[in-house]
Amino acid sequence: MSLDFYYTNNNKRVVLLFHGLTGSPYELKKYGMALFERGFDVVAKSLPGHGDDFKNIYTTTYLDWLNFSYGEFEKLNEAYDEIYVSGLCLGAVLALNLAIKYPKKVKGVVSLSTTLFLDGWRLPWYKFLMPLALSTIIRFYYNYPECDPHGIKNEKTRAVIKKLLEKGDVGLNDFPMTGIYELIKLSKFVRKDLAKIEAPTLLIHSKYDDLTSIKSANLVYNKISSKQKEKIILDNSYHMVLYDNEKGFVFDKATNFLTCLSNASKKENKGALLCY
Amino acid sequence: MLLNFLNYAFITVSILYILSVLIYKILIFKNYTNIKTTSFIAFIALMLMFYVLFAILIAILSPYPKDKIIMLLFACCPFVIGRFATYKYENQYSLTQILLIIVSIIYLLKF
Numbered sequence: 289m290s291l292d293f294y295y296t297n298n299n300k301r302v303v304l305l306f307h308g309l310t311g312s313p314y315e316l317k318k319y320g321m322a323l324f325e326r327g328f329d330v331v332a333k334s335l336p337g338h339g340d341d342f343k344n345i346y347t348t349t350y351l352d353w354l355n356f357s358y359g360e361f362e363k364l365n366e367a368y369d370e371i372y373v374s375g376l377c378l379g380a381v382l383a384l385n386l387a388i389k390y391p392k393k394v395k396g397v398v399s400l401s402t403t404l405f406l407d408g409w410r411l412p413w414y415k416f417l418m419p420l421a422l423s424t425i426i427r428f429y430y431n432y433p434e435c436d437p438h439g440i441k442n443e444k445t446r447a448v449i450k451k452l453l454e455k456g457d458v459g460l461n462d463f464p465m466t467g468i469y470e471l472i473k474l475s476k477f478v479r480k481d482l483a484k485i486e487a488p489t490l491l492i493h494s495k496y497d498d499l500t501s502i503k504s505a506n507l508v509y510n511k512i513s514s515k516q517k518e519k520i521i522l523d524n525s526y527h528m529v530l531y532d533n534e535k536g537f538v539f540d541k542a543t544n545f546l547t548c549l550s551n552a553s554k555k556e557n558k559g560a561l562l563c564y
Numbered sequence: 565m566l567l568n569f570l571n572y573a574f575i576t577v578s579i580l581y582i583l584s585v586l587i588y589k590i591l592i593f594k595n596y597t598n599i600k601t602t603s604f605i606a607f608i609a610l611m612l613m614f615y616v617l618f619a620i621l622i623a624i625l626s627p628y629p630k631d632k633i634i635m636l637l638f639a640c641c642p643f644v645i646g647r648f649a650t651y652k653y654e655n656q657y658s659l660t661q662i663l664l665i666i667v668s669i670i671y672l673l674k675f
Contacts, residue, residue, distance in 0.1 A: 346651040414606035420616075421609045424646035425661050428654040429588060430605045466651060 292333040293317060295324040301370035301395075301550050304360060304386075305332040306379025309403070309467050310345070312338060314452075315376065319530050322539040326547050329368070333360065335378070337467070345467050346428075350474035357382045358389065365393060370553060372546050374398035376530060377499070378471055384508065385478045387487045396549040397489040398542045401527050402508055403500040404475045406468065408527065410437070410498035422469045430465040439498055439527035449531065482508060488516035490545045492538055494525040518545070567625045571672055574618040578665045581611035585662060589655075612642055615665065622672070638668040 291312045303323050305316045313320075313332035320330040336356050337348030364371050372395055373383040380399040387394045406418070412432070421427055438453070440446040489512055493505035502521060509519045520541060525532035530539075585608060588601075619639035623632045641664045649657040 412602070412606070414603070414609070417606055417609040417613060420613050421605075422646075424609075424612060424642040425649050425654070425657050426605065426609050426612060427646070428649065428651060428658075429608065430602060432602060 290334070290339070293320060293330070294332075295320060295330040297324070297327075297329065299327055299329045300368060301327070301372070302329040302331060302364050302368045303372045303374055303546065304364055304383075305330060306357065306373075306375030306382045307332065307335065307338070308375075308377030308379055308401075309471055310338070310463055311377070311379075315528065315530060316379075318535070319374075319539060319542070322543050323546065326543045328372070328546065328550075331360065331364065335382075345464055348467070348470065350470040350477065353378070353382060353470070353474060354385065354477075357386055361386055361390060361393075365390075370395045370550055372396045372398070372549070374400065374542065374546075376400040377403045377527065378474070381471070381474055381478050384482070384485060384489075385474075387485045387489070388478065388481045391484060391486050394487045395553060396546055397485070397487050398545060399489060399491050399505075399508065400529050400538070400542075401493055401497055401500065402491060402504045403471065404479060404504035404507060405500055406472070407501045407503060408497050408499040409501075410439075418468075421465060422472065427465040427469050431462040432465070432468075433462040437498060437526055440532050441496070441524065441526045442531070442533050445531050449528075479507070479511075482511035483513055485512040486514055488545075488549050489514045489518075490542065491517070491519040492522065492529055492541065493519070494522040494527065494529055494532075496523070496525070497527045499527040516549075567622065570618055570622050570625065574615070574622060574672060575669050577611050577614040577618060578669050581608065581615055582662050582665060584608045584611060585658060589658070615639075616642060619668070634671060635668075638664070638671075641668075 291314045293313055305320055307313055307315050312334055316332045320332055324330050336352040337345035361371065371393060373386045374397065375383040380402040381404065383397050383399055384402070387397045421430060438446050438449055440449060491505045491509055493502050495502060505519055509517060522529060522534045525534045529535065584604070588604065588608060616639045619635050623635035623639065626632050626635065642661065645657055645661050
Protein backbone atom coordinates (compact mmCIF):
# COMPACT_ATOMS: atom_id res chain seq x y z
CA MET A 289 0.00 0.00 0.00
CA SER A 290 1.58 3.24 -1.15
CA LEU A 291 1.42 6.12 1.29
CA ASP A 292 2.96 8.60 -1.16
CA PHE A 293 1.03 11.78 -1.82
CA TYR A 294 1.11 14.66 -4.23
CA TYR A 295 -1.22 17.55 -3.48
CA THR A 296 -1.40 19.84 -6.47
CA ASN A 297 -3.40 22.80 -7.57
CA ASN A 298 -1.01 23.80 -10.33
CA ASN A 299 0.72 26.29 -8.08
CA LYS A 300 4.09 27.67 -9.07
CA ARG A 301 5.57 26.83 -5.71
CA VAL A 302 6.09 23.42 -4.25
CA VAL A 303 7.34 21.87 -1.02
CA LEU A 304 9.24 18.60 -1.24
CA LEU A 305 8.82 16.64 1.98
CA PHE A 306 10.90 13.76 3.34
CA HIS A 307 9.89 11.39 6.12
CA GLY A 308 12.07 9.94 8.85
CA LEU A 309 14.01 6.72 9.26
CA THR A 310 11.64 3.71 9.34
CA GLY A 311 8.73 6.09 8.78
CA SER A 312 6.54 6.78 5.77
CA PRO A 313 4.84 9.75 4.05
CA TYR A 314 1.90 9.06 6.38
CA GLU A 315 3.69 11.01 9.11
CA LEU A 316 3.75 14.07 6.82
CA LYS A 317 0.13 14.02 5.63
CA LYS A 318 -1.36 16.60 7.98
CA TYR A 319 1.68 18.82 7.63
CA GLY A 320 1.43 18.47 3.85
CA MET A 321 -2.25 19.37 3.95
CA ALA A 322 -1.50 22.48 6.04
CA LEU A 323 1.03 23.60 3.43
CA PHE A 324 -1.36 22.82 0.59
CA GLU A 325 -4.04 24.94 2.20
CA ARG A 326 -1.59 27.84 2.17
CA GLY A 327 -1.15 27.58 -1.59
CA PHE A 328 1.80 25.24 -1.99
CA ASP A 329 1.85 22.09 -4.03
CA VAL A 330 3.22 19.31 -1.86
CA VAL A 331 5.09 16.11 -2.73
CA ALA A 332 6.05 13.28 -0.36
CA LYS A 333 7.22 9.86 -1.42
CA SER A 334 8.60 6.86 0.43
CA LEU A 335 12.36 6.88 0.71
CA PRO A 336 14.33 3.93 -0.71
CA GLY A 337 14.14 0.97 1.64
CA HIS A 338 10.85 2.12 3.10
CA GLY A 339 7.91 1.60 0.69
CA ASP A 340 5.96 -1.64 0.49
CA ASP A 341 8.67 -4.08 1.50
CA PHE A 342 10.42 -2.80 4.59
CA LYS A 343 13.03 -5.56 4.36
CA ASN A 344 14.69 -3.45 1.67
CA ILE A 345 15.94 -1.13 4.38
CA TYR A 346 18.65 -3.66 5.21
CA THR A 347 20.25 -3.26 1.80
CA THR A 348 19.67 0.47 1.32
CA THR A 349 22.58 2.87 1.66
CA TYR A 350 22.67 6.58 2.32
CA LEU A 351 23.69 7.06 -1.33
CA ASP A 352 20.32 5.60 -2.36
CA TRP A 353 18.59 8.21 -0.20
CA LEU A 354 20.74 10.99 -1.62
CA ASN A 355 20.17 9.95 -5.24
CA PHE A 356 16.44 9.63 -4.59
CA SER A 357 16.30 13.16 -3.16
CA TYR A 358 18.30 14.56 -6.10
CA GLY A 359 16.01 12.78 -8.56
CA GLU A 360 12.83 14.10 -6.93
CA PHE A 361 14.26 17.60 -6.76
CA GLU A 362 15.30 17.57 -10.44
CA LYS A 363 11.80 16.49 -11.45
CA LEU A 364 10.21 19.37 -9.54
CA ASN A 365 12.81 21.80 -10.83
CA GLU A 366 11.46 21.35 -14.35
CA ALA A 367 7.90 22.22 -13.36
CA TYR A 368 8.08 24.82 -10.57
CA ASP A 369 9.47 28.32 -10.08
CA GLU A 370 9.97 28.02 -6.35
CA ILE A 371 11.02 24.85 -4.57
CA TYR A 372 11.10 24.54 -0.79
CA VAL A 373 12.29 21.48 1.10
CA SER A 374 11.34 20.13 4.47
CA GLY A 375 11.69 16.91 6.42
CA LEU A 376 11.58 15.18 9.73
CA CYS A 377 14.48 13.27 11.33
CA LEU A 378 16.40 11.62 8.45
CA GLY A 379 14.22 13.66 6.09
CA ALA A 380 15.49 16.87 7.68
CA VAL A 381 19.06 15.82 6.94
CA LEU A 382 18.12 15.14 3.32
CA ALA A 383 16.40 18.53 3.08
CA LEU A 384 19.52 20.25 4.39
CA ASN A 385 21.62 18.32 1.90
CA LEU A 386 19.47 19.57 -0.98
CA ALA A 387 20.16 23.12 0.19
CA ILE A 388 23.88 22.29 -0.03
CA LYS A 389 23.62 20.62 -3.44
CA TYR A 390 21.31 23.24 -5.03
CA PRO A 391 22.15 26.52 -3.26
CA LYS A 392 20.51 28.71 -5.92
CA LYS A 393 17.42 26.60 -6.45
CA VAL A 394 16.30 25.75 -2.92
CA LYS A 395 14.34 28.78 -1.75
CA GLY A 396 13.88 27.71 1.84
CA VAL A 397 14.33 24.84 4.29
CA VAL A 398 12.22 23.68 7.22
CA SER A 399 14.15 21.14 9.22
CA LEU A 400 12.21 19.26 11.91
CA SER A 401 13.91 17.14 14.60
CA THR A 402 17.13 17.14 12.59
CA THR A 403 18.97 13.92 13.36
CA LEU A 404 22.71 14.44 13.07
CA PHE A 405 23.54 12.66 16.33
CA LEU A 406 21.77 9.78 18.04
CA ASP A 407 21.99 11.04 21.58
CA GLY A 408 18.41 11.27 22.83
CA TRP A 409 17.31 10.20 26.29
CA ARG A 410 15.33 7.15 25.09
CA LEU A 411 18.39 5.26 23.87
CA PRO A 412 19.08 2.07 25.87
CA TRP A 413 21.69 1.64 28.62
CA TYR A 414 24.07 -0.06 26.21
CA LYS A 415 24.23 2.90 23.84
CA PHE A 416 27.94 3.26 24.63
CA LEU A 417 28.42 0.08 22.57
CA MET A 418 26.80 1.65 19.52
CA PRO A 419 30.00 2.91 17.81
CA LEU A 420 31.54 -0.57 18.13
CA ALA A 421 28.37 -2.34 17.03
CA LEU A 422 27.98 -0.03 14.03
CA SER A 423 31.50 -0.57 12.78
CA THR A 424 31.49 -4.37 13.13
CA ILE A 425 29.41 -7.32 11.94
CA ILE A 426 27.11 -6.78 14.93
CA ARG A 427 25.18 -4.09 13.10
CA PHE A 428 23.51 -6.88 11.10
CA TYR A 429 22.35 -8.65 14.27
CA TYR A 430 20.72 -5.74 15.95
CA ASN A 431 17.24 -4.24 15.63
CA TYR A 432 16.18 -1.82 18.30
CA PRO A 433 12.44 -2.35 18.88
CA GLU A 434 10.23 0.72 18.84
CA CYS A 435 9.14 1.20 22.41
CA ASP A 436 7.49 3.82 24.57
CA PRO A 437 7.29 6.73 24.16
CA HIS A 438 7.53 6.15 20.37
CA GLY A 439 8.78 9.70 20.00
CA ILE A 440 5.41 11.07 21.13
CA LYS A 441 4.61 12.77 24.42
CA ASN A 442 0.85 12.95 23.90
CA GLU A 443 -0.46 9.66 25.27
CA LYS A 444 -3.62 9.46 23.14
CA THR A 445 -1.70 10.02 19.91
CA ARG A 446 0.97 7.59 21.06
CA ALA A 447 -1.62 4.84 21.56
CA VAL A 448 -2.98 5.38 18.04
CA ILE A 449 0.47 5.37 16.42
CA LYS A 450 1.48 2.33 18.45
CA LYS A 451 -1.45 0.36 17.04
CA LEU A 452 -0.68 1.45 13.50
CA LEU A 453 2.99 0.51 13.92
CA GLU A 454 2.10 -2.91 15.30
CA LYS A 455 0.04 -3.52 12.16
CA GLY A 456 2.99 -2.32 10.07
CA ASP A 457 0.75 0.08 8.18
CA VAL A 458 2.66 3.31 8.62
CA GLY A 459 6.26 2.37 9.30
CA LEU A 460 8.66 -0.18 10.64
CA ASN A 461 8.15 -1.27 14.22
CA ASP A 462 11.86 -1.34 14.98
CA PHE A 463 15.06 0.45 14.04
CA PRO A 464 17.48 -1.75 12.13
CA MET A 465 21.07 -0.96 13.05
CA THR A 466 21.97 -1.01 9.34
CA GLY A 467 19.58 1.91 8.83
CA ILE A 468 21.11 3.77 11.77
CA TYR A 469 24.58 3.04 10.32
CA GLU A 470 23.55 4.64 7.01
CA LEU A 471 21.92 7.58 8.79
CA ILE A 472 25.16 8.26 10.66
CA LYS A 473 27.13 8.10 7.40
CA LEU A 474 24.65 10.52 5.81
CA SER A 475 24.96 12.78 8.83
CA LYS A 476 28.78 12.89 8.46
CA PHE A 477 28.38 13.59 4.75
CA VAL A 478 26.08 16.56 5.39
CA ARG A 479 27.85 17.95 8.48
CA LYS A 480 31.05 18.73 6.63
CA ASP A 481 29.26 21.05 4.18
CA LEU A 482 26.71 22.75 6.42
CA ALA A 483 28.45 26.09 5.93
CA LYS A 484 27.46 25.99 2.26
CA ILE A 485 23.79 26.40 3.15
CA GLU A 486 22.62 29.89 2.30
CA ALA A 487 18.90 29.29 1.90
CA PRO A 488 16.61 30.69 4.61
CA THR A 489 16.26 27.96 7.20
CA LEU A 490 13.82 27.24 9.99
CA LEU A 491 14.86 24.64 12.56
CA ILE A 492 12.30 23.16 14.94
CA HIS A 493 13.48 20.77 17.61
CA SER A 494 12.17 19.58 20.94
CA LYS A 495 14.17 20.16 24.10
CA TYR A 496 13.05 16.67 25.18
CA ASP A 497 13.55 14.86 21.88
CA ASP A 498 13.95 11.22 22.86
CA LEU A 499 16.04 10.24 19.81
CA THR A 500 18.31 13.18 19.09
CA SER A 501 19.14 16.01 21.44
CA ILE A 502 19.09 19.70 20.52
CA LYS A 503 22.83 19.40 19.86
CA SER A 504 21.91 18.57 16.24
CA ALA A 505 19.75 21.68 15.78
CA ASN A 506 22.36 23.84 17.52
CA LEU A 507 25.10 22.56 15.23
CA VAL A 508 23.08 23.29 12.10
CA TYR A 509 22.07 26.72 13.38
CA ASN A 510 25.65 27.68 14.21
CA LYS A 511 27.25 26.33 11.04
CA ILE A 512 24.94 27.34 8.21
CA SER A 513 25.63 30.62 6.39
CA SER A 514 21.98 31.58 5.85
CA LYS A 515 21.21 35.21 6.58
CA GLN A 516 17.71 34.21 7.55
CA LYS A 517 17.74 31.43 10.07
CA GLU A 518 15.63 30.64 13.05
CA LYS A 519 15.73 27.92 15.67
CA ILE A 520 12.60 27.10 17.64
CA ILE A 521 12.92 24.87 20.68
CA LEU A 522 9.73 23.11 21.76
CA ASP A 523 9.20 22.10 25.36
CA ASN A 524 6.05 19.96 25.26
CA SER A 525 6.90 17.41 22.55
CA TYR A 526 9.29 14.57 21.84
CA HIS A 527 10.83 13.54 18.51
CA MET A 528 7.68 13.35 16.36
CA VAL A 529 6.91 17.06 16.45
CA LEU A 530 4.33 16.72 13.67
CA TYR A 531 2.09 14.50 15.84
CA ASP A 532 2.74 15.77 19.29
CA ASN A 533 1.28 18.36 21.67
CA GLU A 534 2.68 21.33 19.75
CA LYS A 535 1.86 20.14 16.24
CA GLY A 536 -0.47 23.12 15.60
CA PHE A 537 2.28 25.53 16.55
CA VAL A 538 4.75 23.64 14.31
CA PHE A 539 2.35 23.72 11.34
CA ASP A 540 1.77 27.46 11.85
CA LYS A 541 5.44 28.33 12.15
CA ALA A 542 6.46 26.23 9.14
CA THR A 543 3.63 27.40 6.87
CA ASN A 544 4.07 31.06 7.90
CA PHE A 545 7.81 30.84 7.30
CA LEU A 546 7.44 29.36 3.82
CA THR A 547 4.58 31.67 2.85
CA CYS A 548 6.59 34.68 3.96
CA LEU A 549 9.62 33.51 1.97
CA SER A 550 7.47 32.96 -1.08
CA ASN A 551 5.92 36.43 -0.79
CA ALA A 552 9.33 38.00 -0.25
CA SER A 553 10.75 36.34 -3.35
CA LYS A 554 8.06 37.98 -5.45
CA LYS A 555 8.86 41.48 -4.25
CA GLU A 556 11.62 43.59 -5.73
CA ASN A 557 13.34 44.07 -2.39
CA LYS A 558 13.62 40.35 -1.87
CA GLY A 559 15.79 39.38 1.02
CA ALA A 560 14.94 42.49 2.97
CA LEU A 561 11.89 40.86 4.51
CA LEU A 562 12.78 38.70 7.46
CA CYS A 563 10.53 35.67 7.80
CA TYR A 564 10.70 34.77 11.48
CA MET B 565 51.51 -12.28 35.78
CA LEU B 566 49.33 -9.55 34.21
CA LEU B 567 50.00 -10.92 30.75
CA ASN B 568 48.90 -14.37 31.90
CA PHE B 569 45.70 -12.95 33.32
CA LEU B 570 45.02 -11.09 30.07
CA ASN B 571 45.63 -14.24 28.06
CA TYR B 572 43.00 -16.12 30.08
CA ALA B 573 40.60 -13.20 29.92
CA PHE B 574 41.09 -12.96 26.14
CA ILE B 575 40.36 -16.66 25.67
CA THR B 576 37.30 -16.47 27.95
CA VAL B 577 35.68 -13.53 26.15
CA SER B 578 36.51 -15.09 22.78
CA ILE B 579 34.73 -18.30 23.72
CA LEU B 580 31.79 -16.36 25.16
CA TYR B 581 31.57 -14.34 21.96
CA ILE B 582 31.56 -17.45 19.76
CA LEU B 583 28.97 -19.20 21.91
CA SER B 584 26.70 -16.19 22.10
CA VAL B 585 26.80 -15.65 18.32
CA LEU B 586 25.95 -19.31 17.80
CA ILE B 587 23.06 -19.08 20.27
CA TYR B 588 21.85 -15.95 18.53
CA LYS B 589 22.04 -17.54 15.09
CA ILE B 590 20.43 -20.83 16.08
CA LEU B 591 17.84 -19.81 18.66
CA ILE B 592 17.12 -16.12 18.56
CA PHE B 593 17.35 -14.98 14.97
CA LYS B 594 13.68 -15.52 14.17
CA ASN B 595 12.51 -13.47 17.11
CA TYR B 596 15.10 -10.75 17.23
CA THR B 597 12.98 -7.68 17.72
CA ASN B 598 12.16 -8.55 21.28
CA ILE B 599 13.66 -6.22 23.92
CA LYS B 600 15.35 -9.13 25.77
CA THR B 601 17.08 -10.37 22.64
CA THR B 602 18.40 -6.90 21.89
CA SER B 603 19.96 -6.93 25.36
CA PHE B 604 21.51 -10.27 24.45
CA ILE B 605 22.98 -8.70 21.32
CA ALA B 606 24.35 -5.92 23.52
CA PHE B 607 26.11 -8.71 25.45
CA ILE B 608 27.65 -9.98 22.18
CA ALA B 609 28.85 -6.44 21.45
CA LEU B 610 30.30 -6.21 24.95
CA MET B 611 32.25 -9.46 24.42
CA LEU B 612 33.59 -8.13 21.14
CA MET B 613 34.61 -4.91 22.85
CA PHE B 614 36.56 -6.86 25.47
CA TYR B 615 38.08 -9.04 22.74
CA VAL B 616 39.47 -5.94 21.01
CA LEU B 617 40.52 -4.36 24.31
CA PHE B 618 42.36 -7.45 25.58
CA ALA B 619 44.06 -8.00 22.22
CA ILE B 620 45.40 -4.43 22.34
CA LEU B 621 46.57 -4.82 25.96
CA ILE B 622 48.29 -8.12 25.17
CA ALA B 623 49.99 -6.45 22.19
CA ILE B 624 51.21 -3.64 24.45
CA LEU B 625 52.48 -5.92 27.21
CA SER B 626 53.95 -8.68 25.07
CA PRO B 627 57.77 -8.53 24.92
CA TYR B 628 57.94 -9.92 21.38
CA PRO B 629 57.49 -7.57 18.37
CA LYS B 630 55.98 -10.34 16.23
CA ASP B 631 53.29 -11.05 18.83
CA LYS B 632 52.59 -7.34 19.19
CA ILE B 633 51.92 -7.01 15.47
CA ILE B 634 49.81 -10.16 15.22
CA MET B 635 47.68 -9.29 18.25
CA LEU B 636 47.09 -5.79 16.87
CA LEU B 637 45.98 -7.37 13.59
CA PHE B 638 43.51 -9.55 15.51
CA ALA B 639 42.24 -6.42 17.29
CA CYS B 640 41.63 -4.73 13.93
CA CYS B 641 39.90 -7.72 12.32
CA PRO B 642 36.34 -7.02 13.61
CA PHE B 643 36.49 -3.52 12.12
CA VAL B 644 37.92 -4.67 8.80
CA ILE B 645 35.22 -7.33 8.52
CA GLY B 646 32.59 -4.78 9.55
CA ARG B 647 33.82 -2.40 6.87
CA PHE B 648 33.33 -4.90 4.07
CA ALA B 649 30.36 -6.90 5.38
CA THR B 650 27.07 -6.71 3.50
CA TYR B 651 23.59 -7.81 4.48
CA LYS B 652 23.50 -10.35 1.66
CA TYR B 653 26.66 -12.14 2.83
CA GLU B 654 26.19 -11.53 6.54
CA ASN B 655 26.39 -15.24 7.45
CA GLN B 656 29.67 -15.69 5.60
CA TYR B 657 31.18 -12.63 7.29
CA SER B 658 29.93 -13.83 10.68
CA LEU B 659 31.61 -17.17 10.08
CA THR B 660 34.84 -15.46 9.01
CA GLN B 661 34.75 -13.43 12.22
CA ILE B 662 34.31 -16.58 14.32
CA LEU B 663 37.10 -18.41 12.47
CA LEU B 664 39.49 -15.51 13.00
CA ILE B 665 38.67 -15.50 16.71
CA ILE B 666 39.38 -19.25 16.86
CA VAL B 667 42.71 -18.65 15.10
CA SER B 668 43.54 -15.92 17.61
CA ILE B 669 42.81 -18.29 20.53
CA ILE B 670 45.06 -20.97 18.99
CA TYR B 671 47.79 -18.40 18.39
CA LEU B 672 47.58 -17.19 21.97
CA LEU B 673 47.73 -20.73 23.36
CA LYS B 674 50.93 -21.32 21.39
CA PHE B 675 52.89 -18.20 22.34
